[in-house]
Amino acid sequence: xxxxxxxxxxxxxxxxxxxxxxxxxxxxxxxxxxxxxxxxxxxxxxxxxxxxxxxxxxxxxxxxxxxxxxxxxxxxxxxxxxxxxxxxxxxxxxxxxxxxxxxxxxxxxxxxxxxxxxxxxxxxxxxxxxxxxxxxxxxxxxxxxxxxxxxxxxxxxxxxxxxxxxxxxxxxxxxxxxxxxxxxxxxxxxxxxxxxxxxxxxxxxxxxxxxxxxxxxxxxxxxxxxxxxxxxxxxxxxxxxxxxxxxxxxxxxxxxxxxxxxxxxxxxxxxxxxxxxxxxxxxxxxxxxxxxxxxxxxxxxxxxxxxxxxxxxxxxxxxxxxxxx
Amino acid sequence: xxxxxxxxxxxxxxxxxxxxxxxxxxxxxxxxxxxxxxxxxxxxxxxxxxxxxxxxxxxxxxxxxxxxxxxxxxxxxxxxxxxxxxxxxxxxxxxxxxxxxxxxxxxxxxxxxxxxxxxxxxxxxxxxxxxxxxxxxxxxxxxxxxxxxxxxxxxxxxxxxxxxxxxxxxxxxxxxxxxx
Numbered sequence: 001x002x003x004x005x006x007x008x009x010x011x012x013x014x015x016x017x018x019x020x021x022x023x024x025x026x027x028x029x030x031x032x033x034x035x036x037x038x039x040x041x042x043x044x045x046x047x048x049x050x051x052x053x054x055x056x057x058x059x060x061x062x063x064x065x066x067x068x069x070x071x072x073x074x075x076x077x078x079x080x081x082x083x084x085x086x087x088x089x090x091x092x093x094x095x096x097x098x099x100x101x102x103x104x105x106x107x108x109x110x111x112x113x114x115x116x117x118x119x120x121x122x123x124x125x126x127x128x129x130x131x132x133x134x135x136x137x138x139x140x141x142x143x144x145x146x147x148x149x150x151x152x153x154x155x156x157x158x159x160x161x162x163x164x165x166x167x168x169x170x171x172x173x174x175x176x177x178x179x180x181x182x183x184x185x186x187x188x189x190x191x192x193x194x195x196x197x198x199x200x201x202x203x204x205x206x207x208x209x210x211x212x213x214x215x216x217x218x219x220x221x222x223x224x225x226x227x228x229x230x231x232x233x234x235x236x237x238x239x240x241x242x243x244x245x246x247x248x249x250x251x252x253x254x255x256x257x258x259x260x261x262x263x264x265x266x267x268x269x270x271x272x273x274x275x276x277x278x279x280x281x282x283x284x285x286x287x288x289x290x291x292x293x294x295x296x297x298x299x300x301x302x303x304x305x306x307x308x309x310x311x312x313x314x315x316x317x318x319x320x321x322x323x324x325x
Numbered sequence: 326x327x328x329x330x331x332x333x334x335x336x337x338x339x340x341x342x343x344x345x346x347x348x349x350x351x352x353x354x355x356x357x358x359x360x361x362x363x364x365x366x367x368x369x370x371x372x373x374x375x376x377x378x379x380x381x382x383x384x385x386x387x388x389x390x391x392x393x394x395x396x397x398x399x400x401x402x403x404x405x406x407x408x409x410x411x412x413x414x415x416x417x418x419x420x421x422x423x424x425x426x427x428x429x430x431x432x433x434x435x436x437x438x439x440x441x442x443x444x445x446x447x448x449x450x451x452x453x454x455x456x457x458x459x460x461x462x463x464x465x466x467x468x469x470x471x472x473x474x475x476x477x478x479x480x481x482x483x484x485x486x487x488x489x490x491x492x493x494x495x496x497x498x499x500x501x502x503x504x505x
Contacts, residue, residue: 001479001480001482002466002478002481002482009387009390009391010391012391012396013394014394016399017395019399146393146395150390150394152393153389154389154390155386157382157389160385161381161384161385162382165374165375165377168370168373168374169371171370172369172370173368173370174370176369176373177363177367177370178348178366180362180366181348181357181359182352185348185355222340225336225341227341230341232468235468235469236472236473239470243475250474250475251475251476251477252470252475252477252478252479256469257478257479257481257484259469260469260484260485261484261488264461264462264465264466265459269333270337271457272456274432278439279444282444282445285503285504290457291458293455293492293499294458294459296495297458297488300488301485304483304484308483308487314479314480317477318479
């Protein structure tokens with residue numbers, strides 16, 4: 001299943017990106033090679049001999065909308081400067097200006113080394129000493145934006161994934177250390193006895209006195225109180241305990257699937273801190289619906305894990321199945 | 326309701342300190358060499374973190390590509406008529422899809438919707454309940470199974486996704502029942 005979903009995500013993202021890019025080329029969304037009309041004004045009057053001239057750039061709303069075939073938008077003013085050389089006049093918009101679409105996308109492609117939107121001015125050069133001029137600007141051609149975007153996203157998130165994993169090291173070490181103490185002191189064993197009546201029916205494969213039950217209990221307790229930081233190491237430890245009961249090296253057992261299903265449903269009494277920060281006092285009215293939803297979700301998760309495990313295909317792949325009689 | 330909530334949040338202040346202090350303290354009472362045990366256990370922190378990297382990279386980059394491709398817009402448009410039948414608002418579909426895929430992505434969507442509709446709109450309440458009542462299934466799979474090297478996940482993905490889908494629909498219904 002995961003194989004197909006994974007391949008599906010990758011292949012479909014390529015197809016969708018290609019589709020959108022072909023549509024953009026077809027509708028000429030970025031008007032590659034054509035000049036967008038600009039109204040330039042020079043605060044210090046224009047001097048053709050200077051290499052760098054400060055400029056105020058006005059973009060007429062109707063002109064912009066007509067040029068790119070977008071609707072509405074108010075007139076925009078930007079600051080920037082001209083760079084003059086024998087080859088022609090380059091215009092650069094001030095860094096981090098707020099552009100409307102599709103100019104915002106163009107700004108990501110047609111950019112200078114200092115991350116300014118840049119383009120080449122066309123039309124007759126302004127007269128020396130002029131205060132204003134109407135010229136056009138041609139940007140670098142923008143093609144295959146989405147294809148670039150998916151490649152960029154893949155590289156970015158490969159890095160993010162490693163950062164997330166390495167960021168876990170400290171917290172993992174802390175809680176795995178505490179868990180080792182808990183094991184050696186017999187806390188886990190005491191916990192196993194406590195939770196056995198509740199957890200046994202969900203995890204029938206685990207022997208009654210196995211520490212896995214205790215780790216699962218710690219994992220669920222941490223989740224229940226919204227302690228995501230602690231829940232993850234406890235869950236990982238529980239998985240490691242379950243792996244000691246697994247006859248296979250790389251195939252999930254029914255207990256592992258059950259633990260995972262319970263964790264994805266994430267039964268918690270306290271809403272996530274992030275949601276609290278986002279919603280402010282509104283969160284008070286949401287506690288009850290969140291709790292209801294997560295409890296019902298948990299029931300569905302447990303039922304799904306149990307019932308799917310009975311399907312012939314998944315039963316056959318169970319690493320702990322009894323040899324055929 | 327308020328006192329229950331207060332009690333729960335009060336208890337949750339104590340759970341973490343209780344684990345942090347209680348475990349070593351109980352260990353000392355039981356004459357366990359607590360420092361040695363701690364270091365022995367903590368040694369695994371690095372290995373576990375490194376072990377999950379390939380799993381996390383595989384999952385996160387595929388999901389990031391999917392989100393960057395604009396596939397979500399197309400999917401939203403395609404599923405819109407089906408969702409109307411079960412009373413599921415189209416505005417929440419991206420949230421419902423992203424919730425299982427990316428935790429940061431779904432949090433960003435909540436922020437987005439707050440800016441767009443305001444905190445007390447029913448759509449934002451639904452989105453917040455969706456966010457708060459479920460975990461990022463694919464992240465959990467990558468981390469938990471990655472830590473023990475499980476590659477053949479069997480029915481974990483379908484079970485997680487069925488539970489997620491149910492939670493999304495239930496979230497919409499409960500909020501509508503309470504505030505609609």
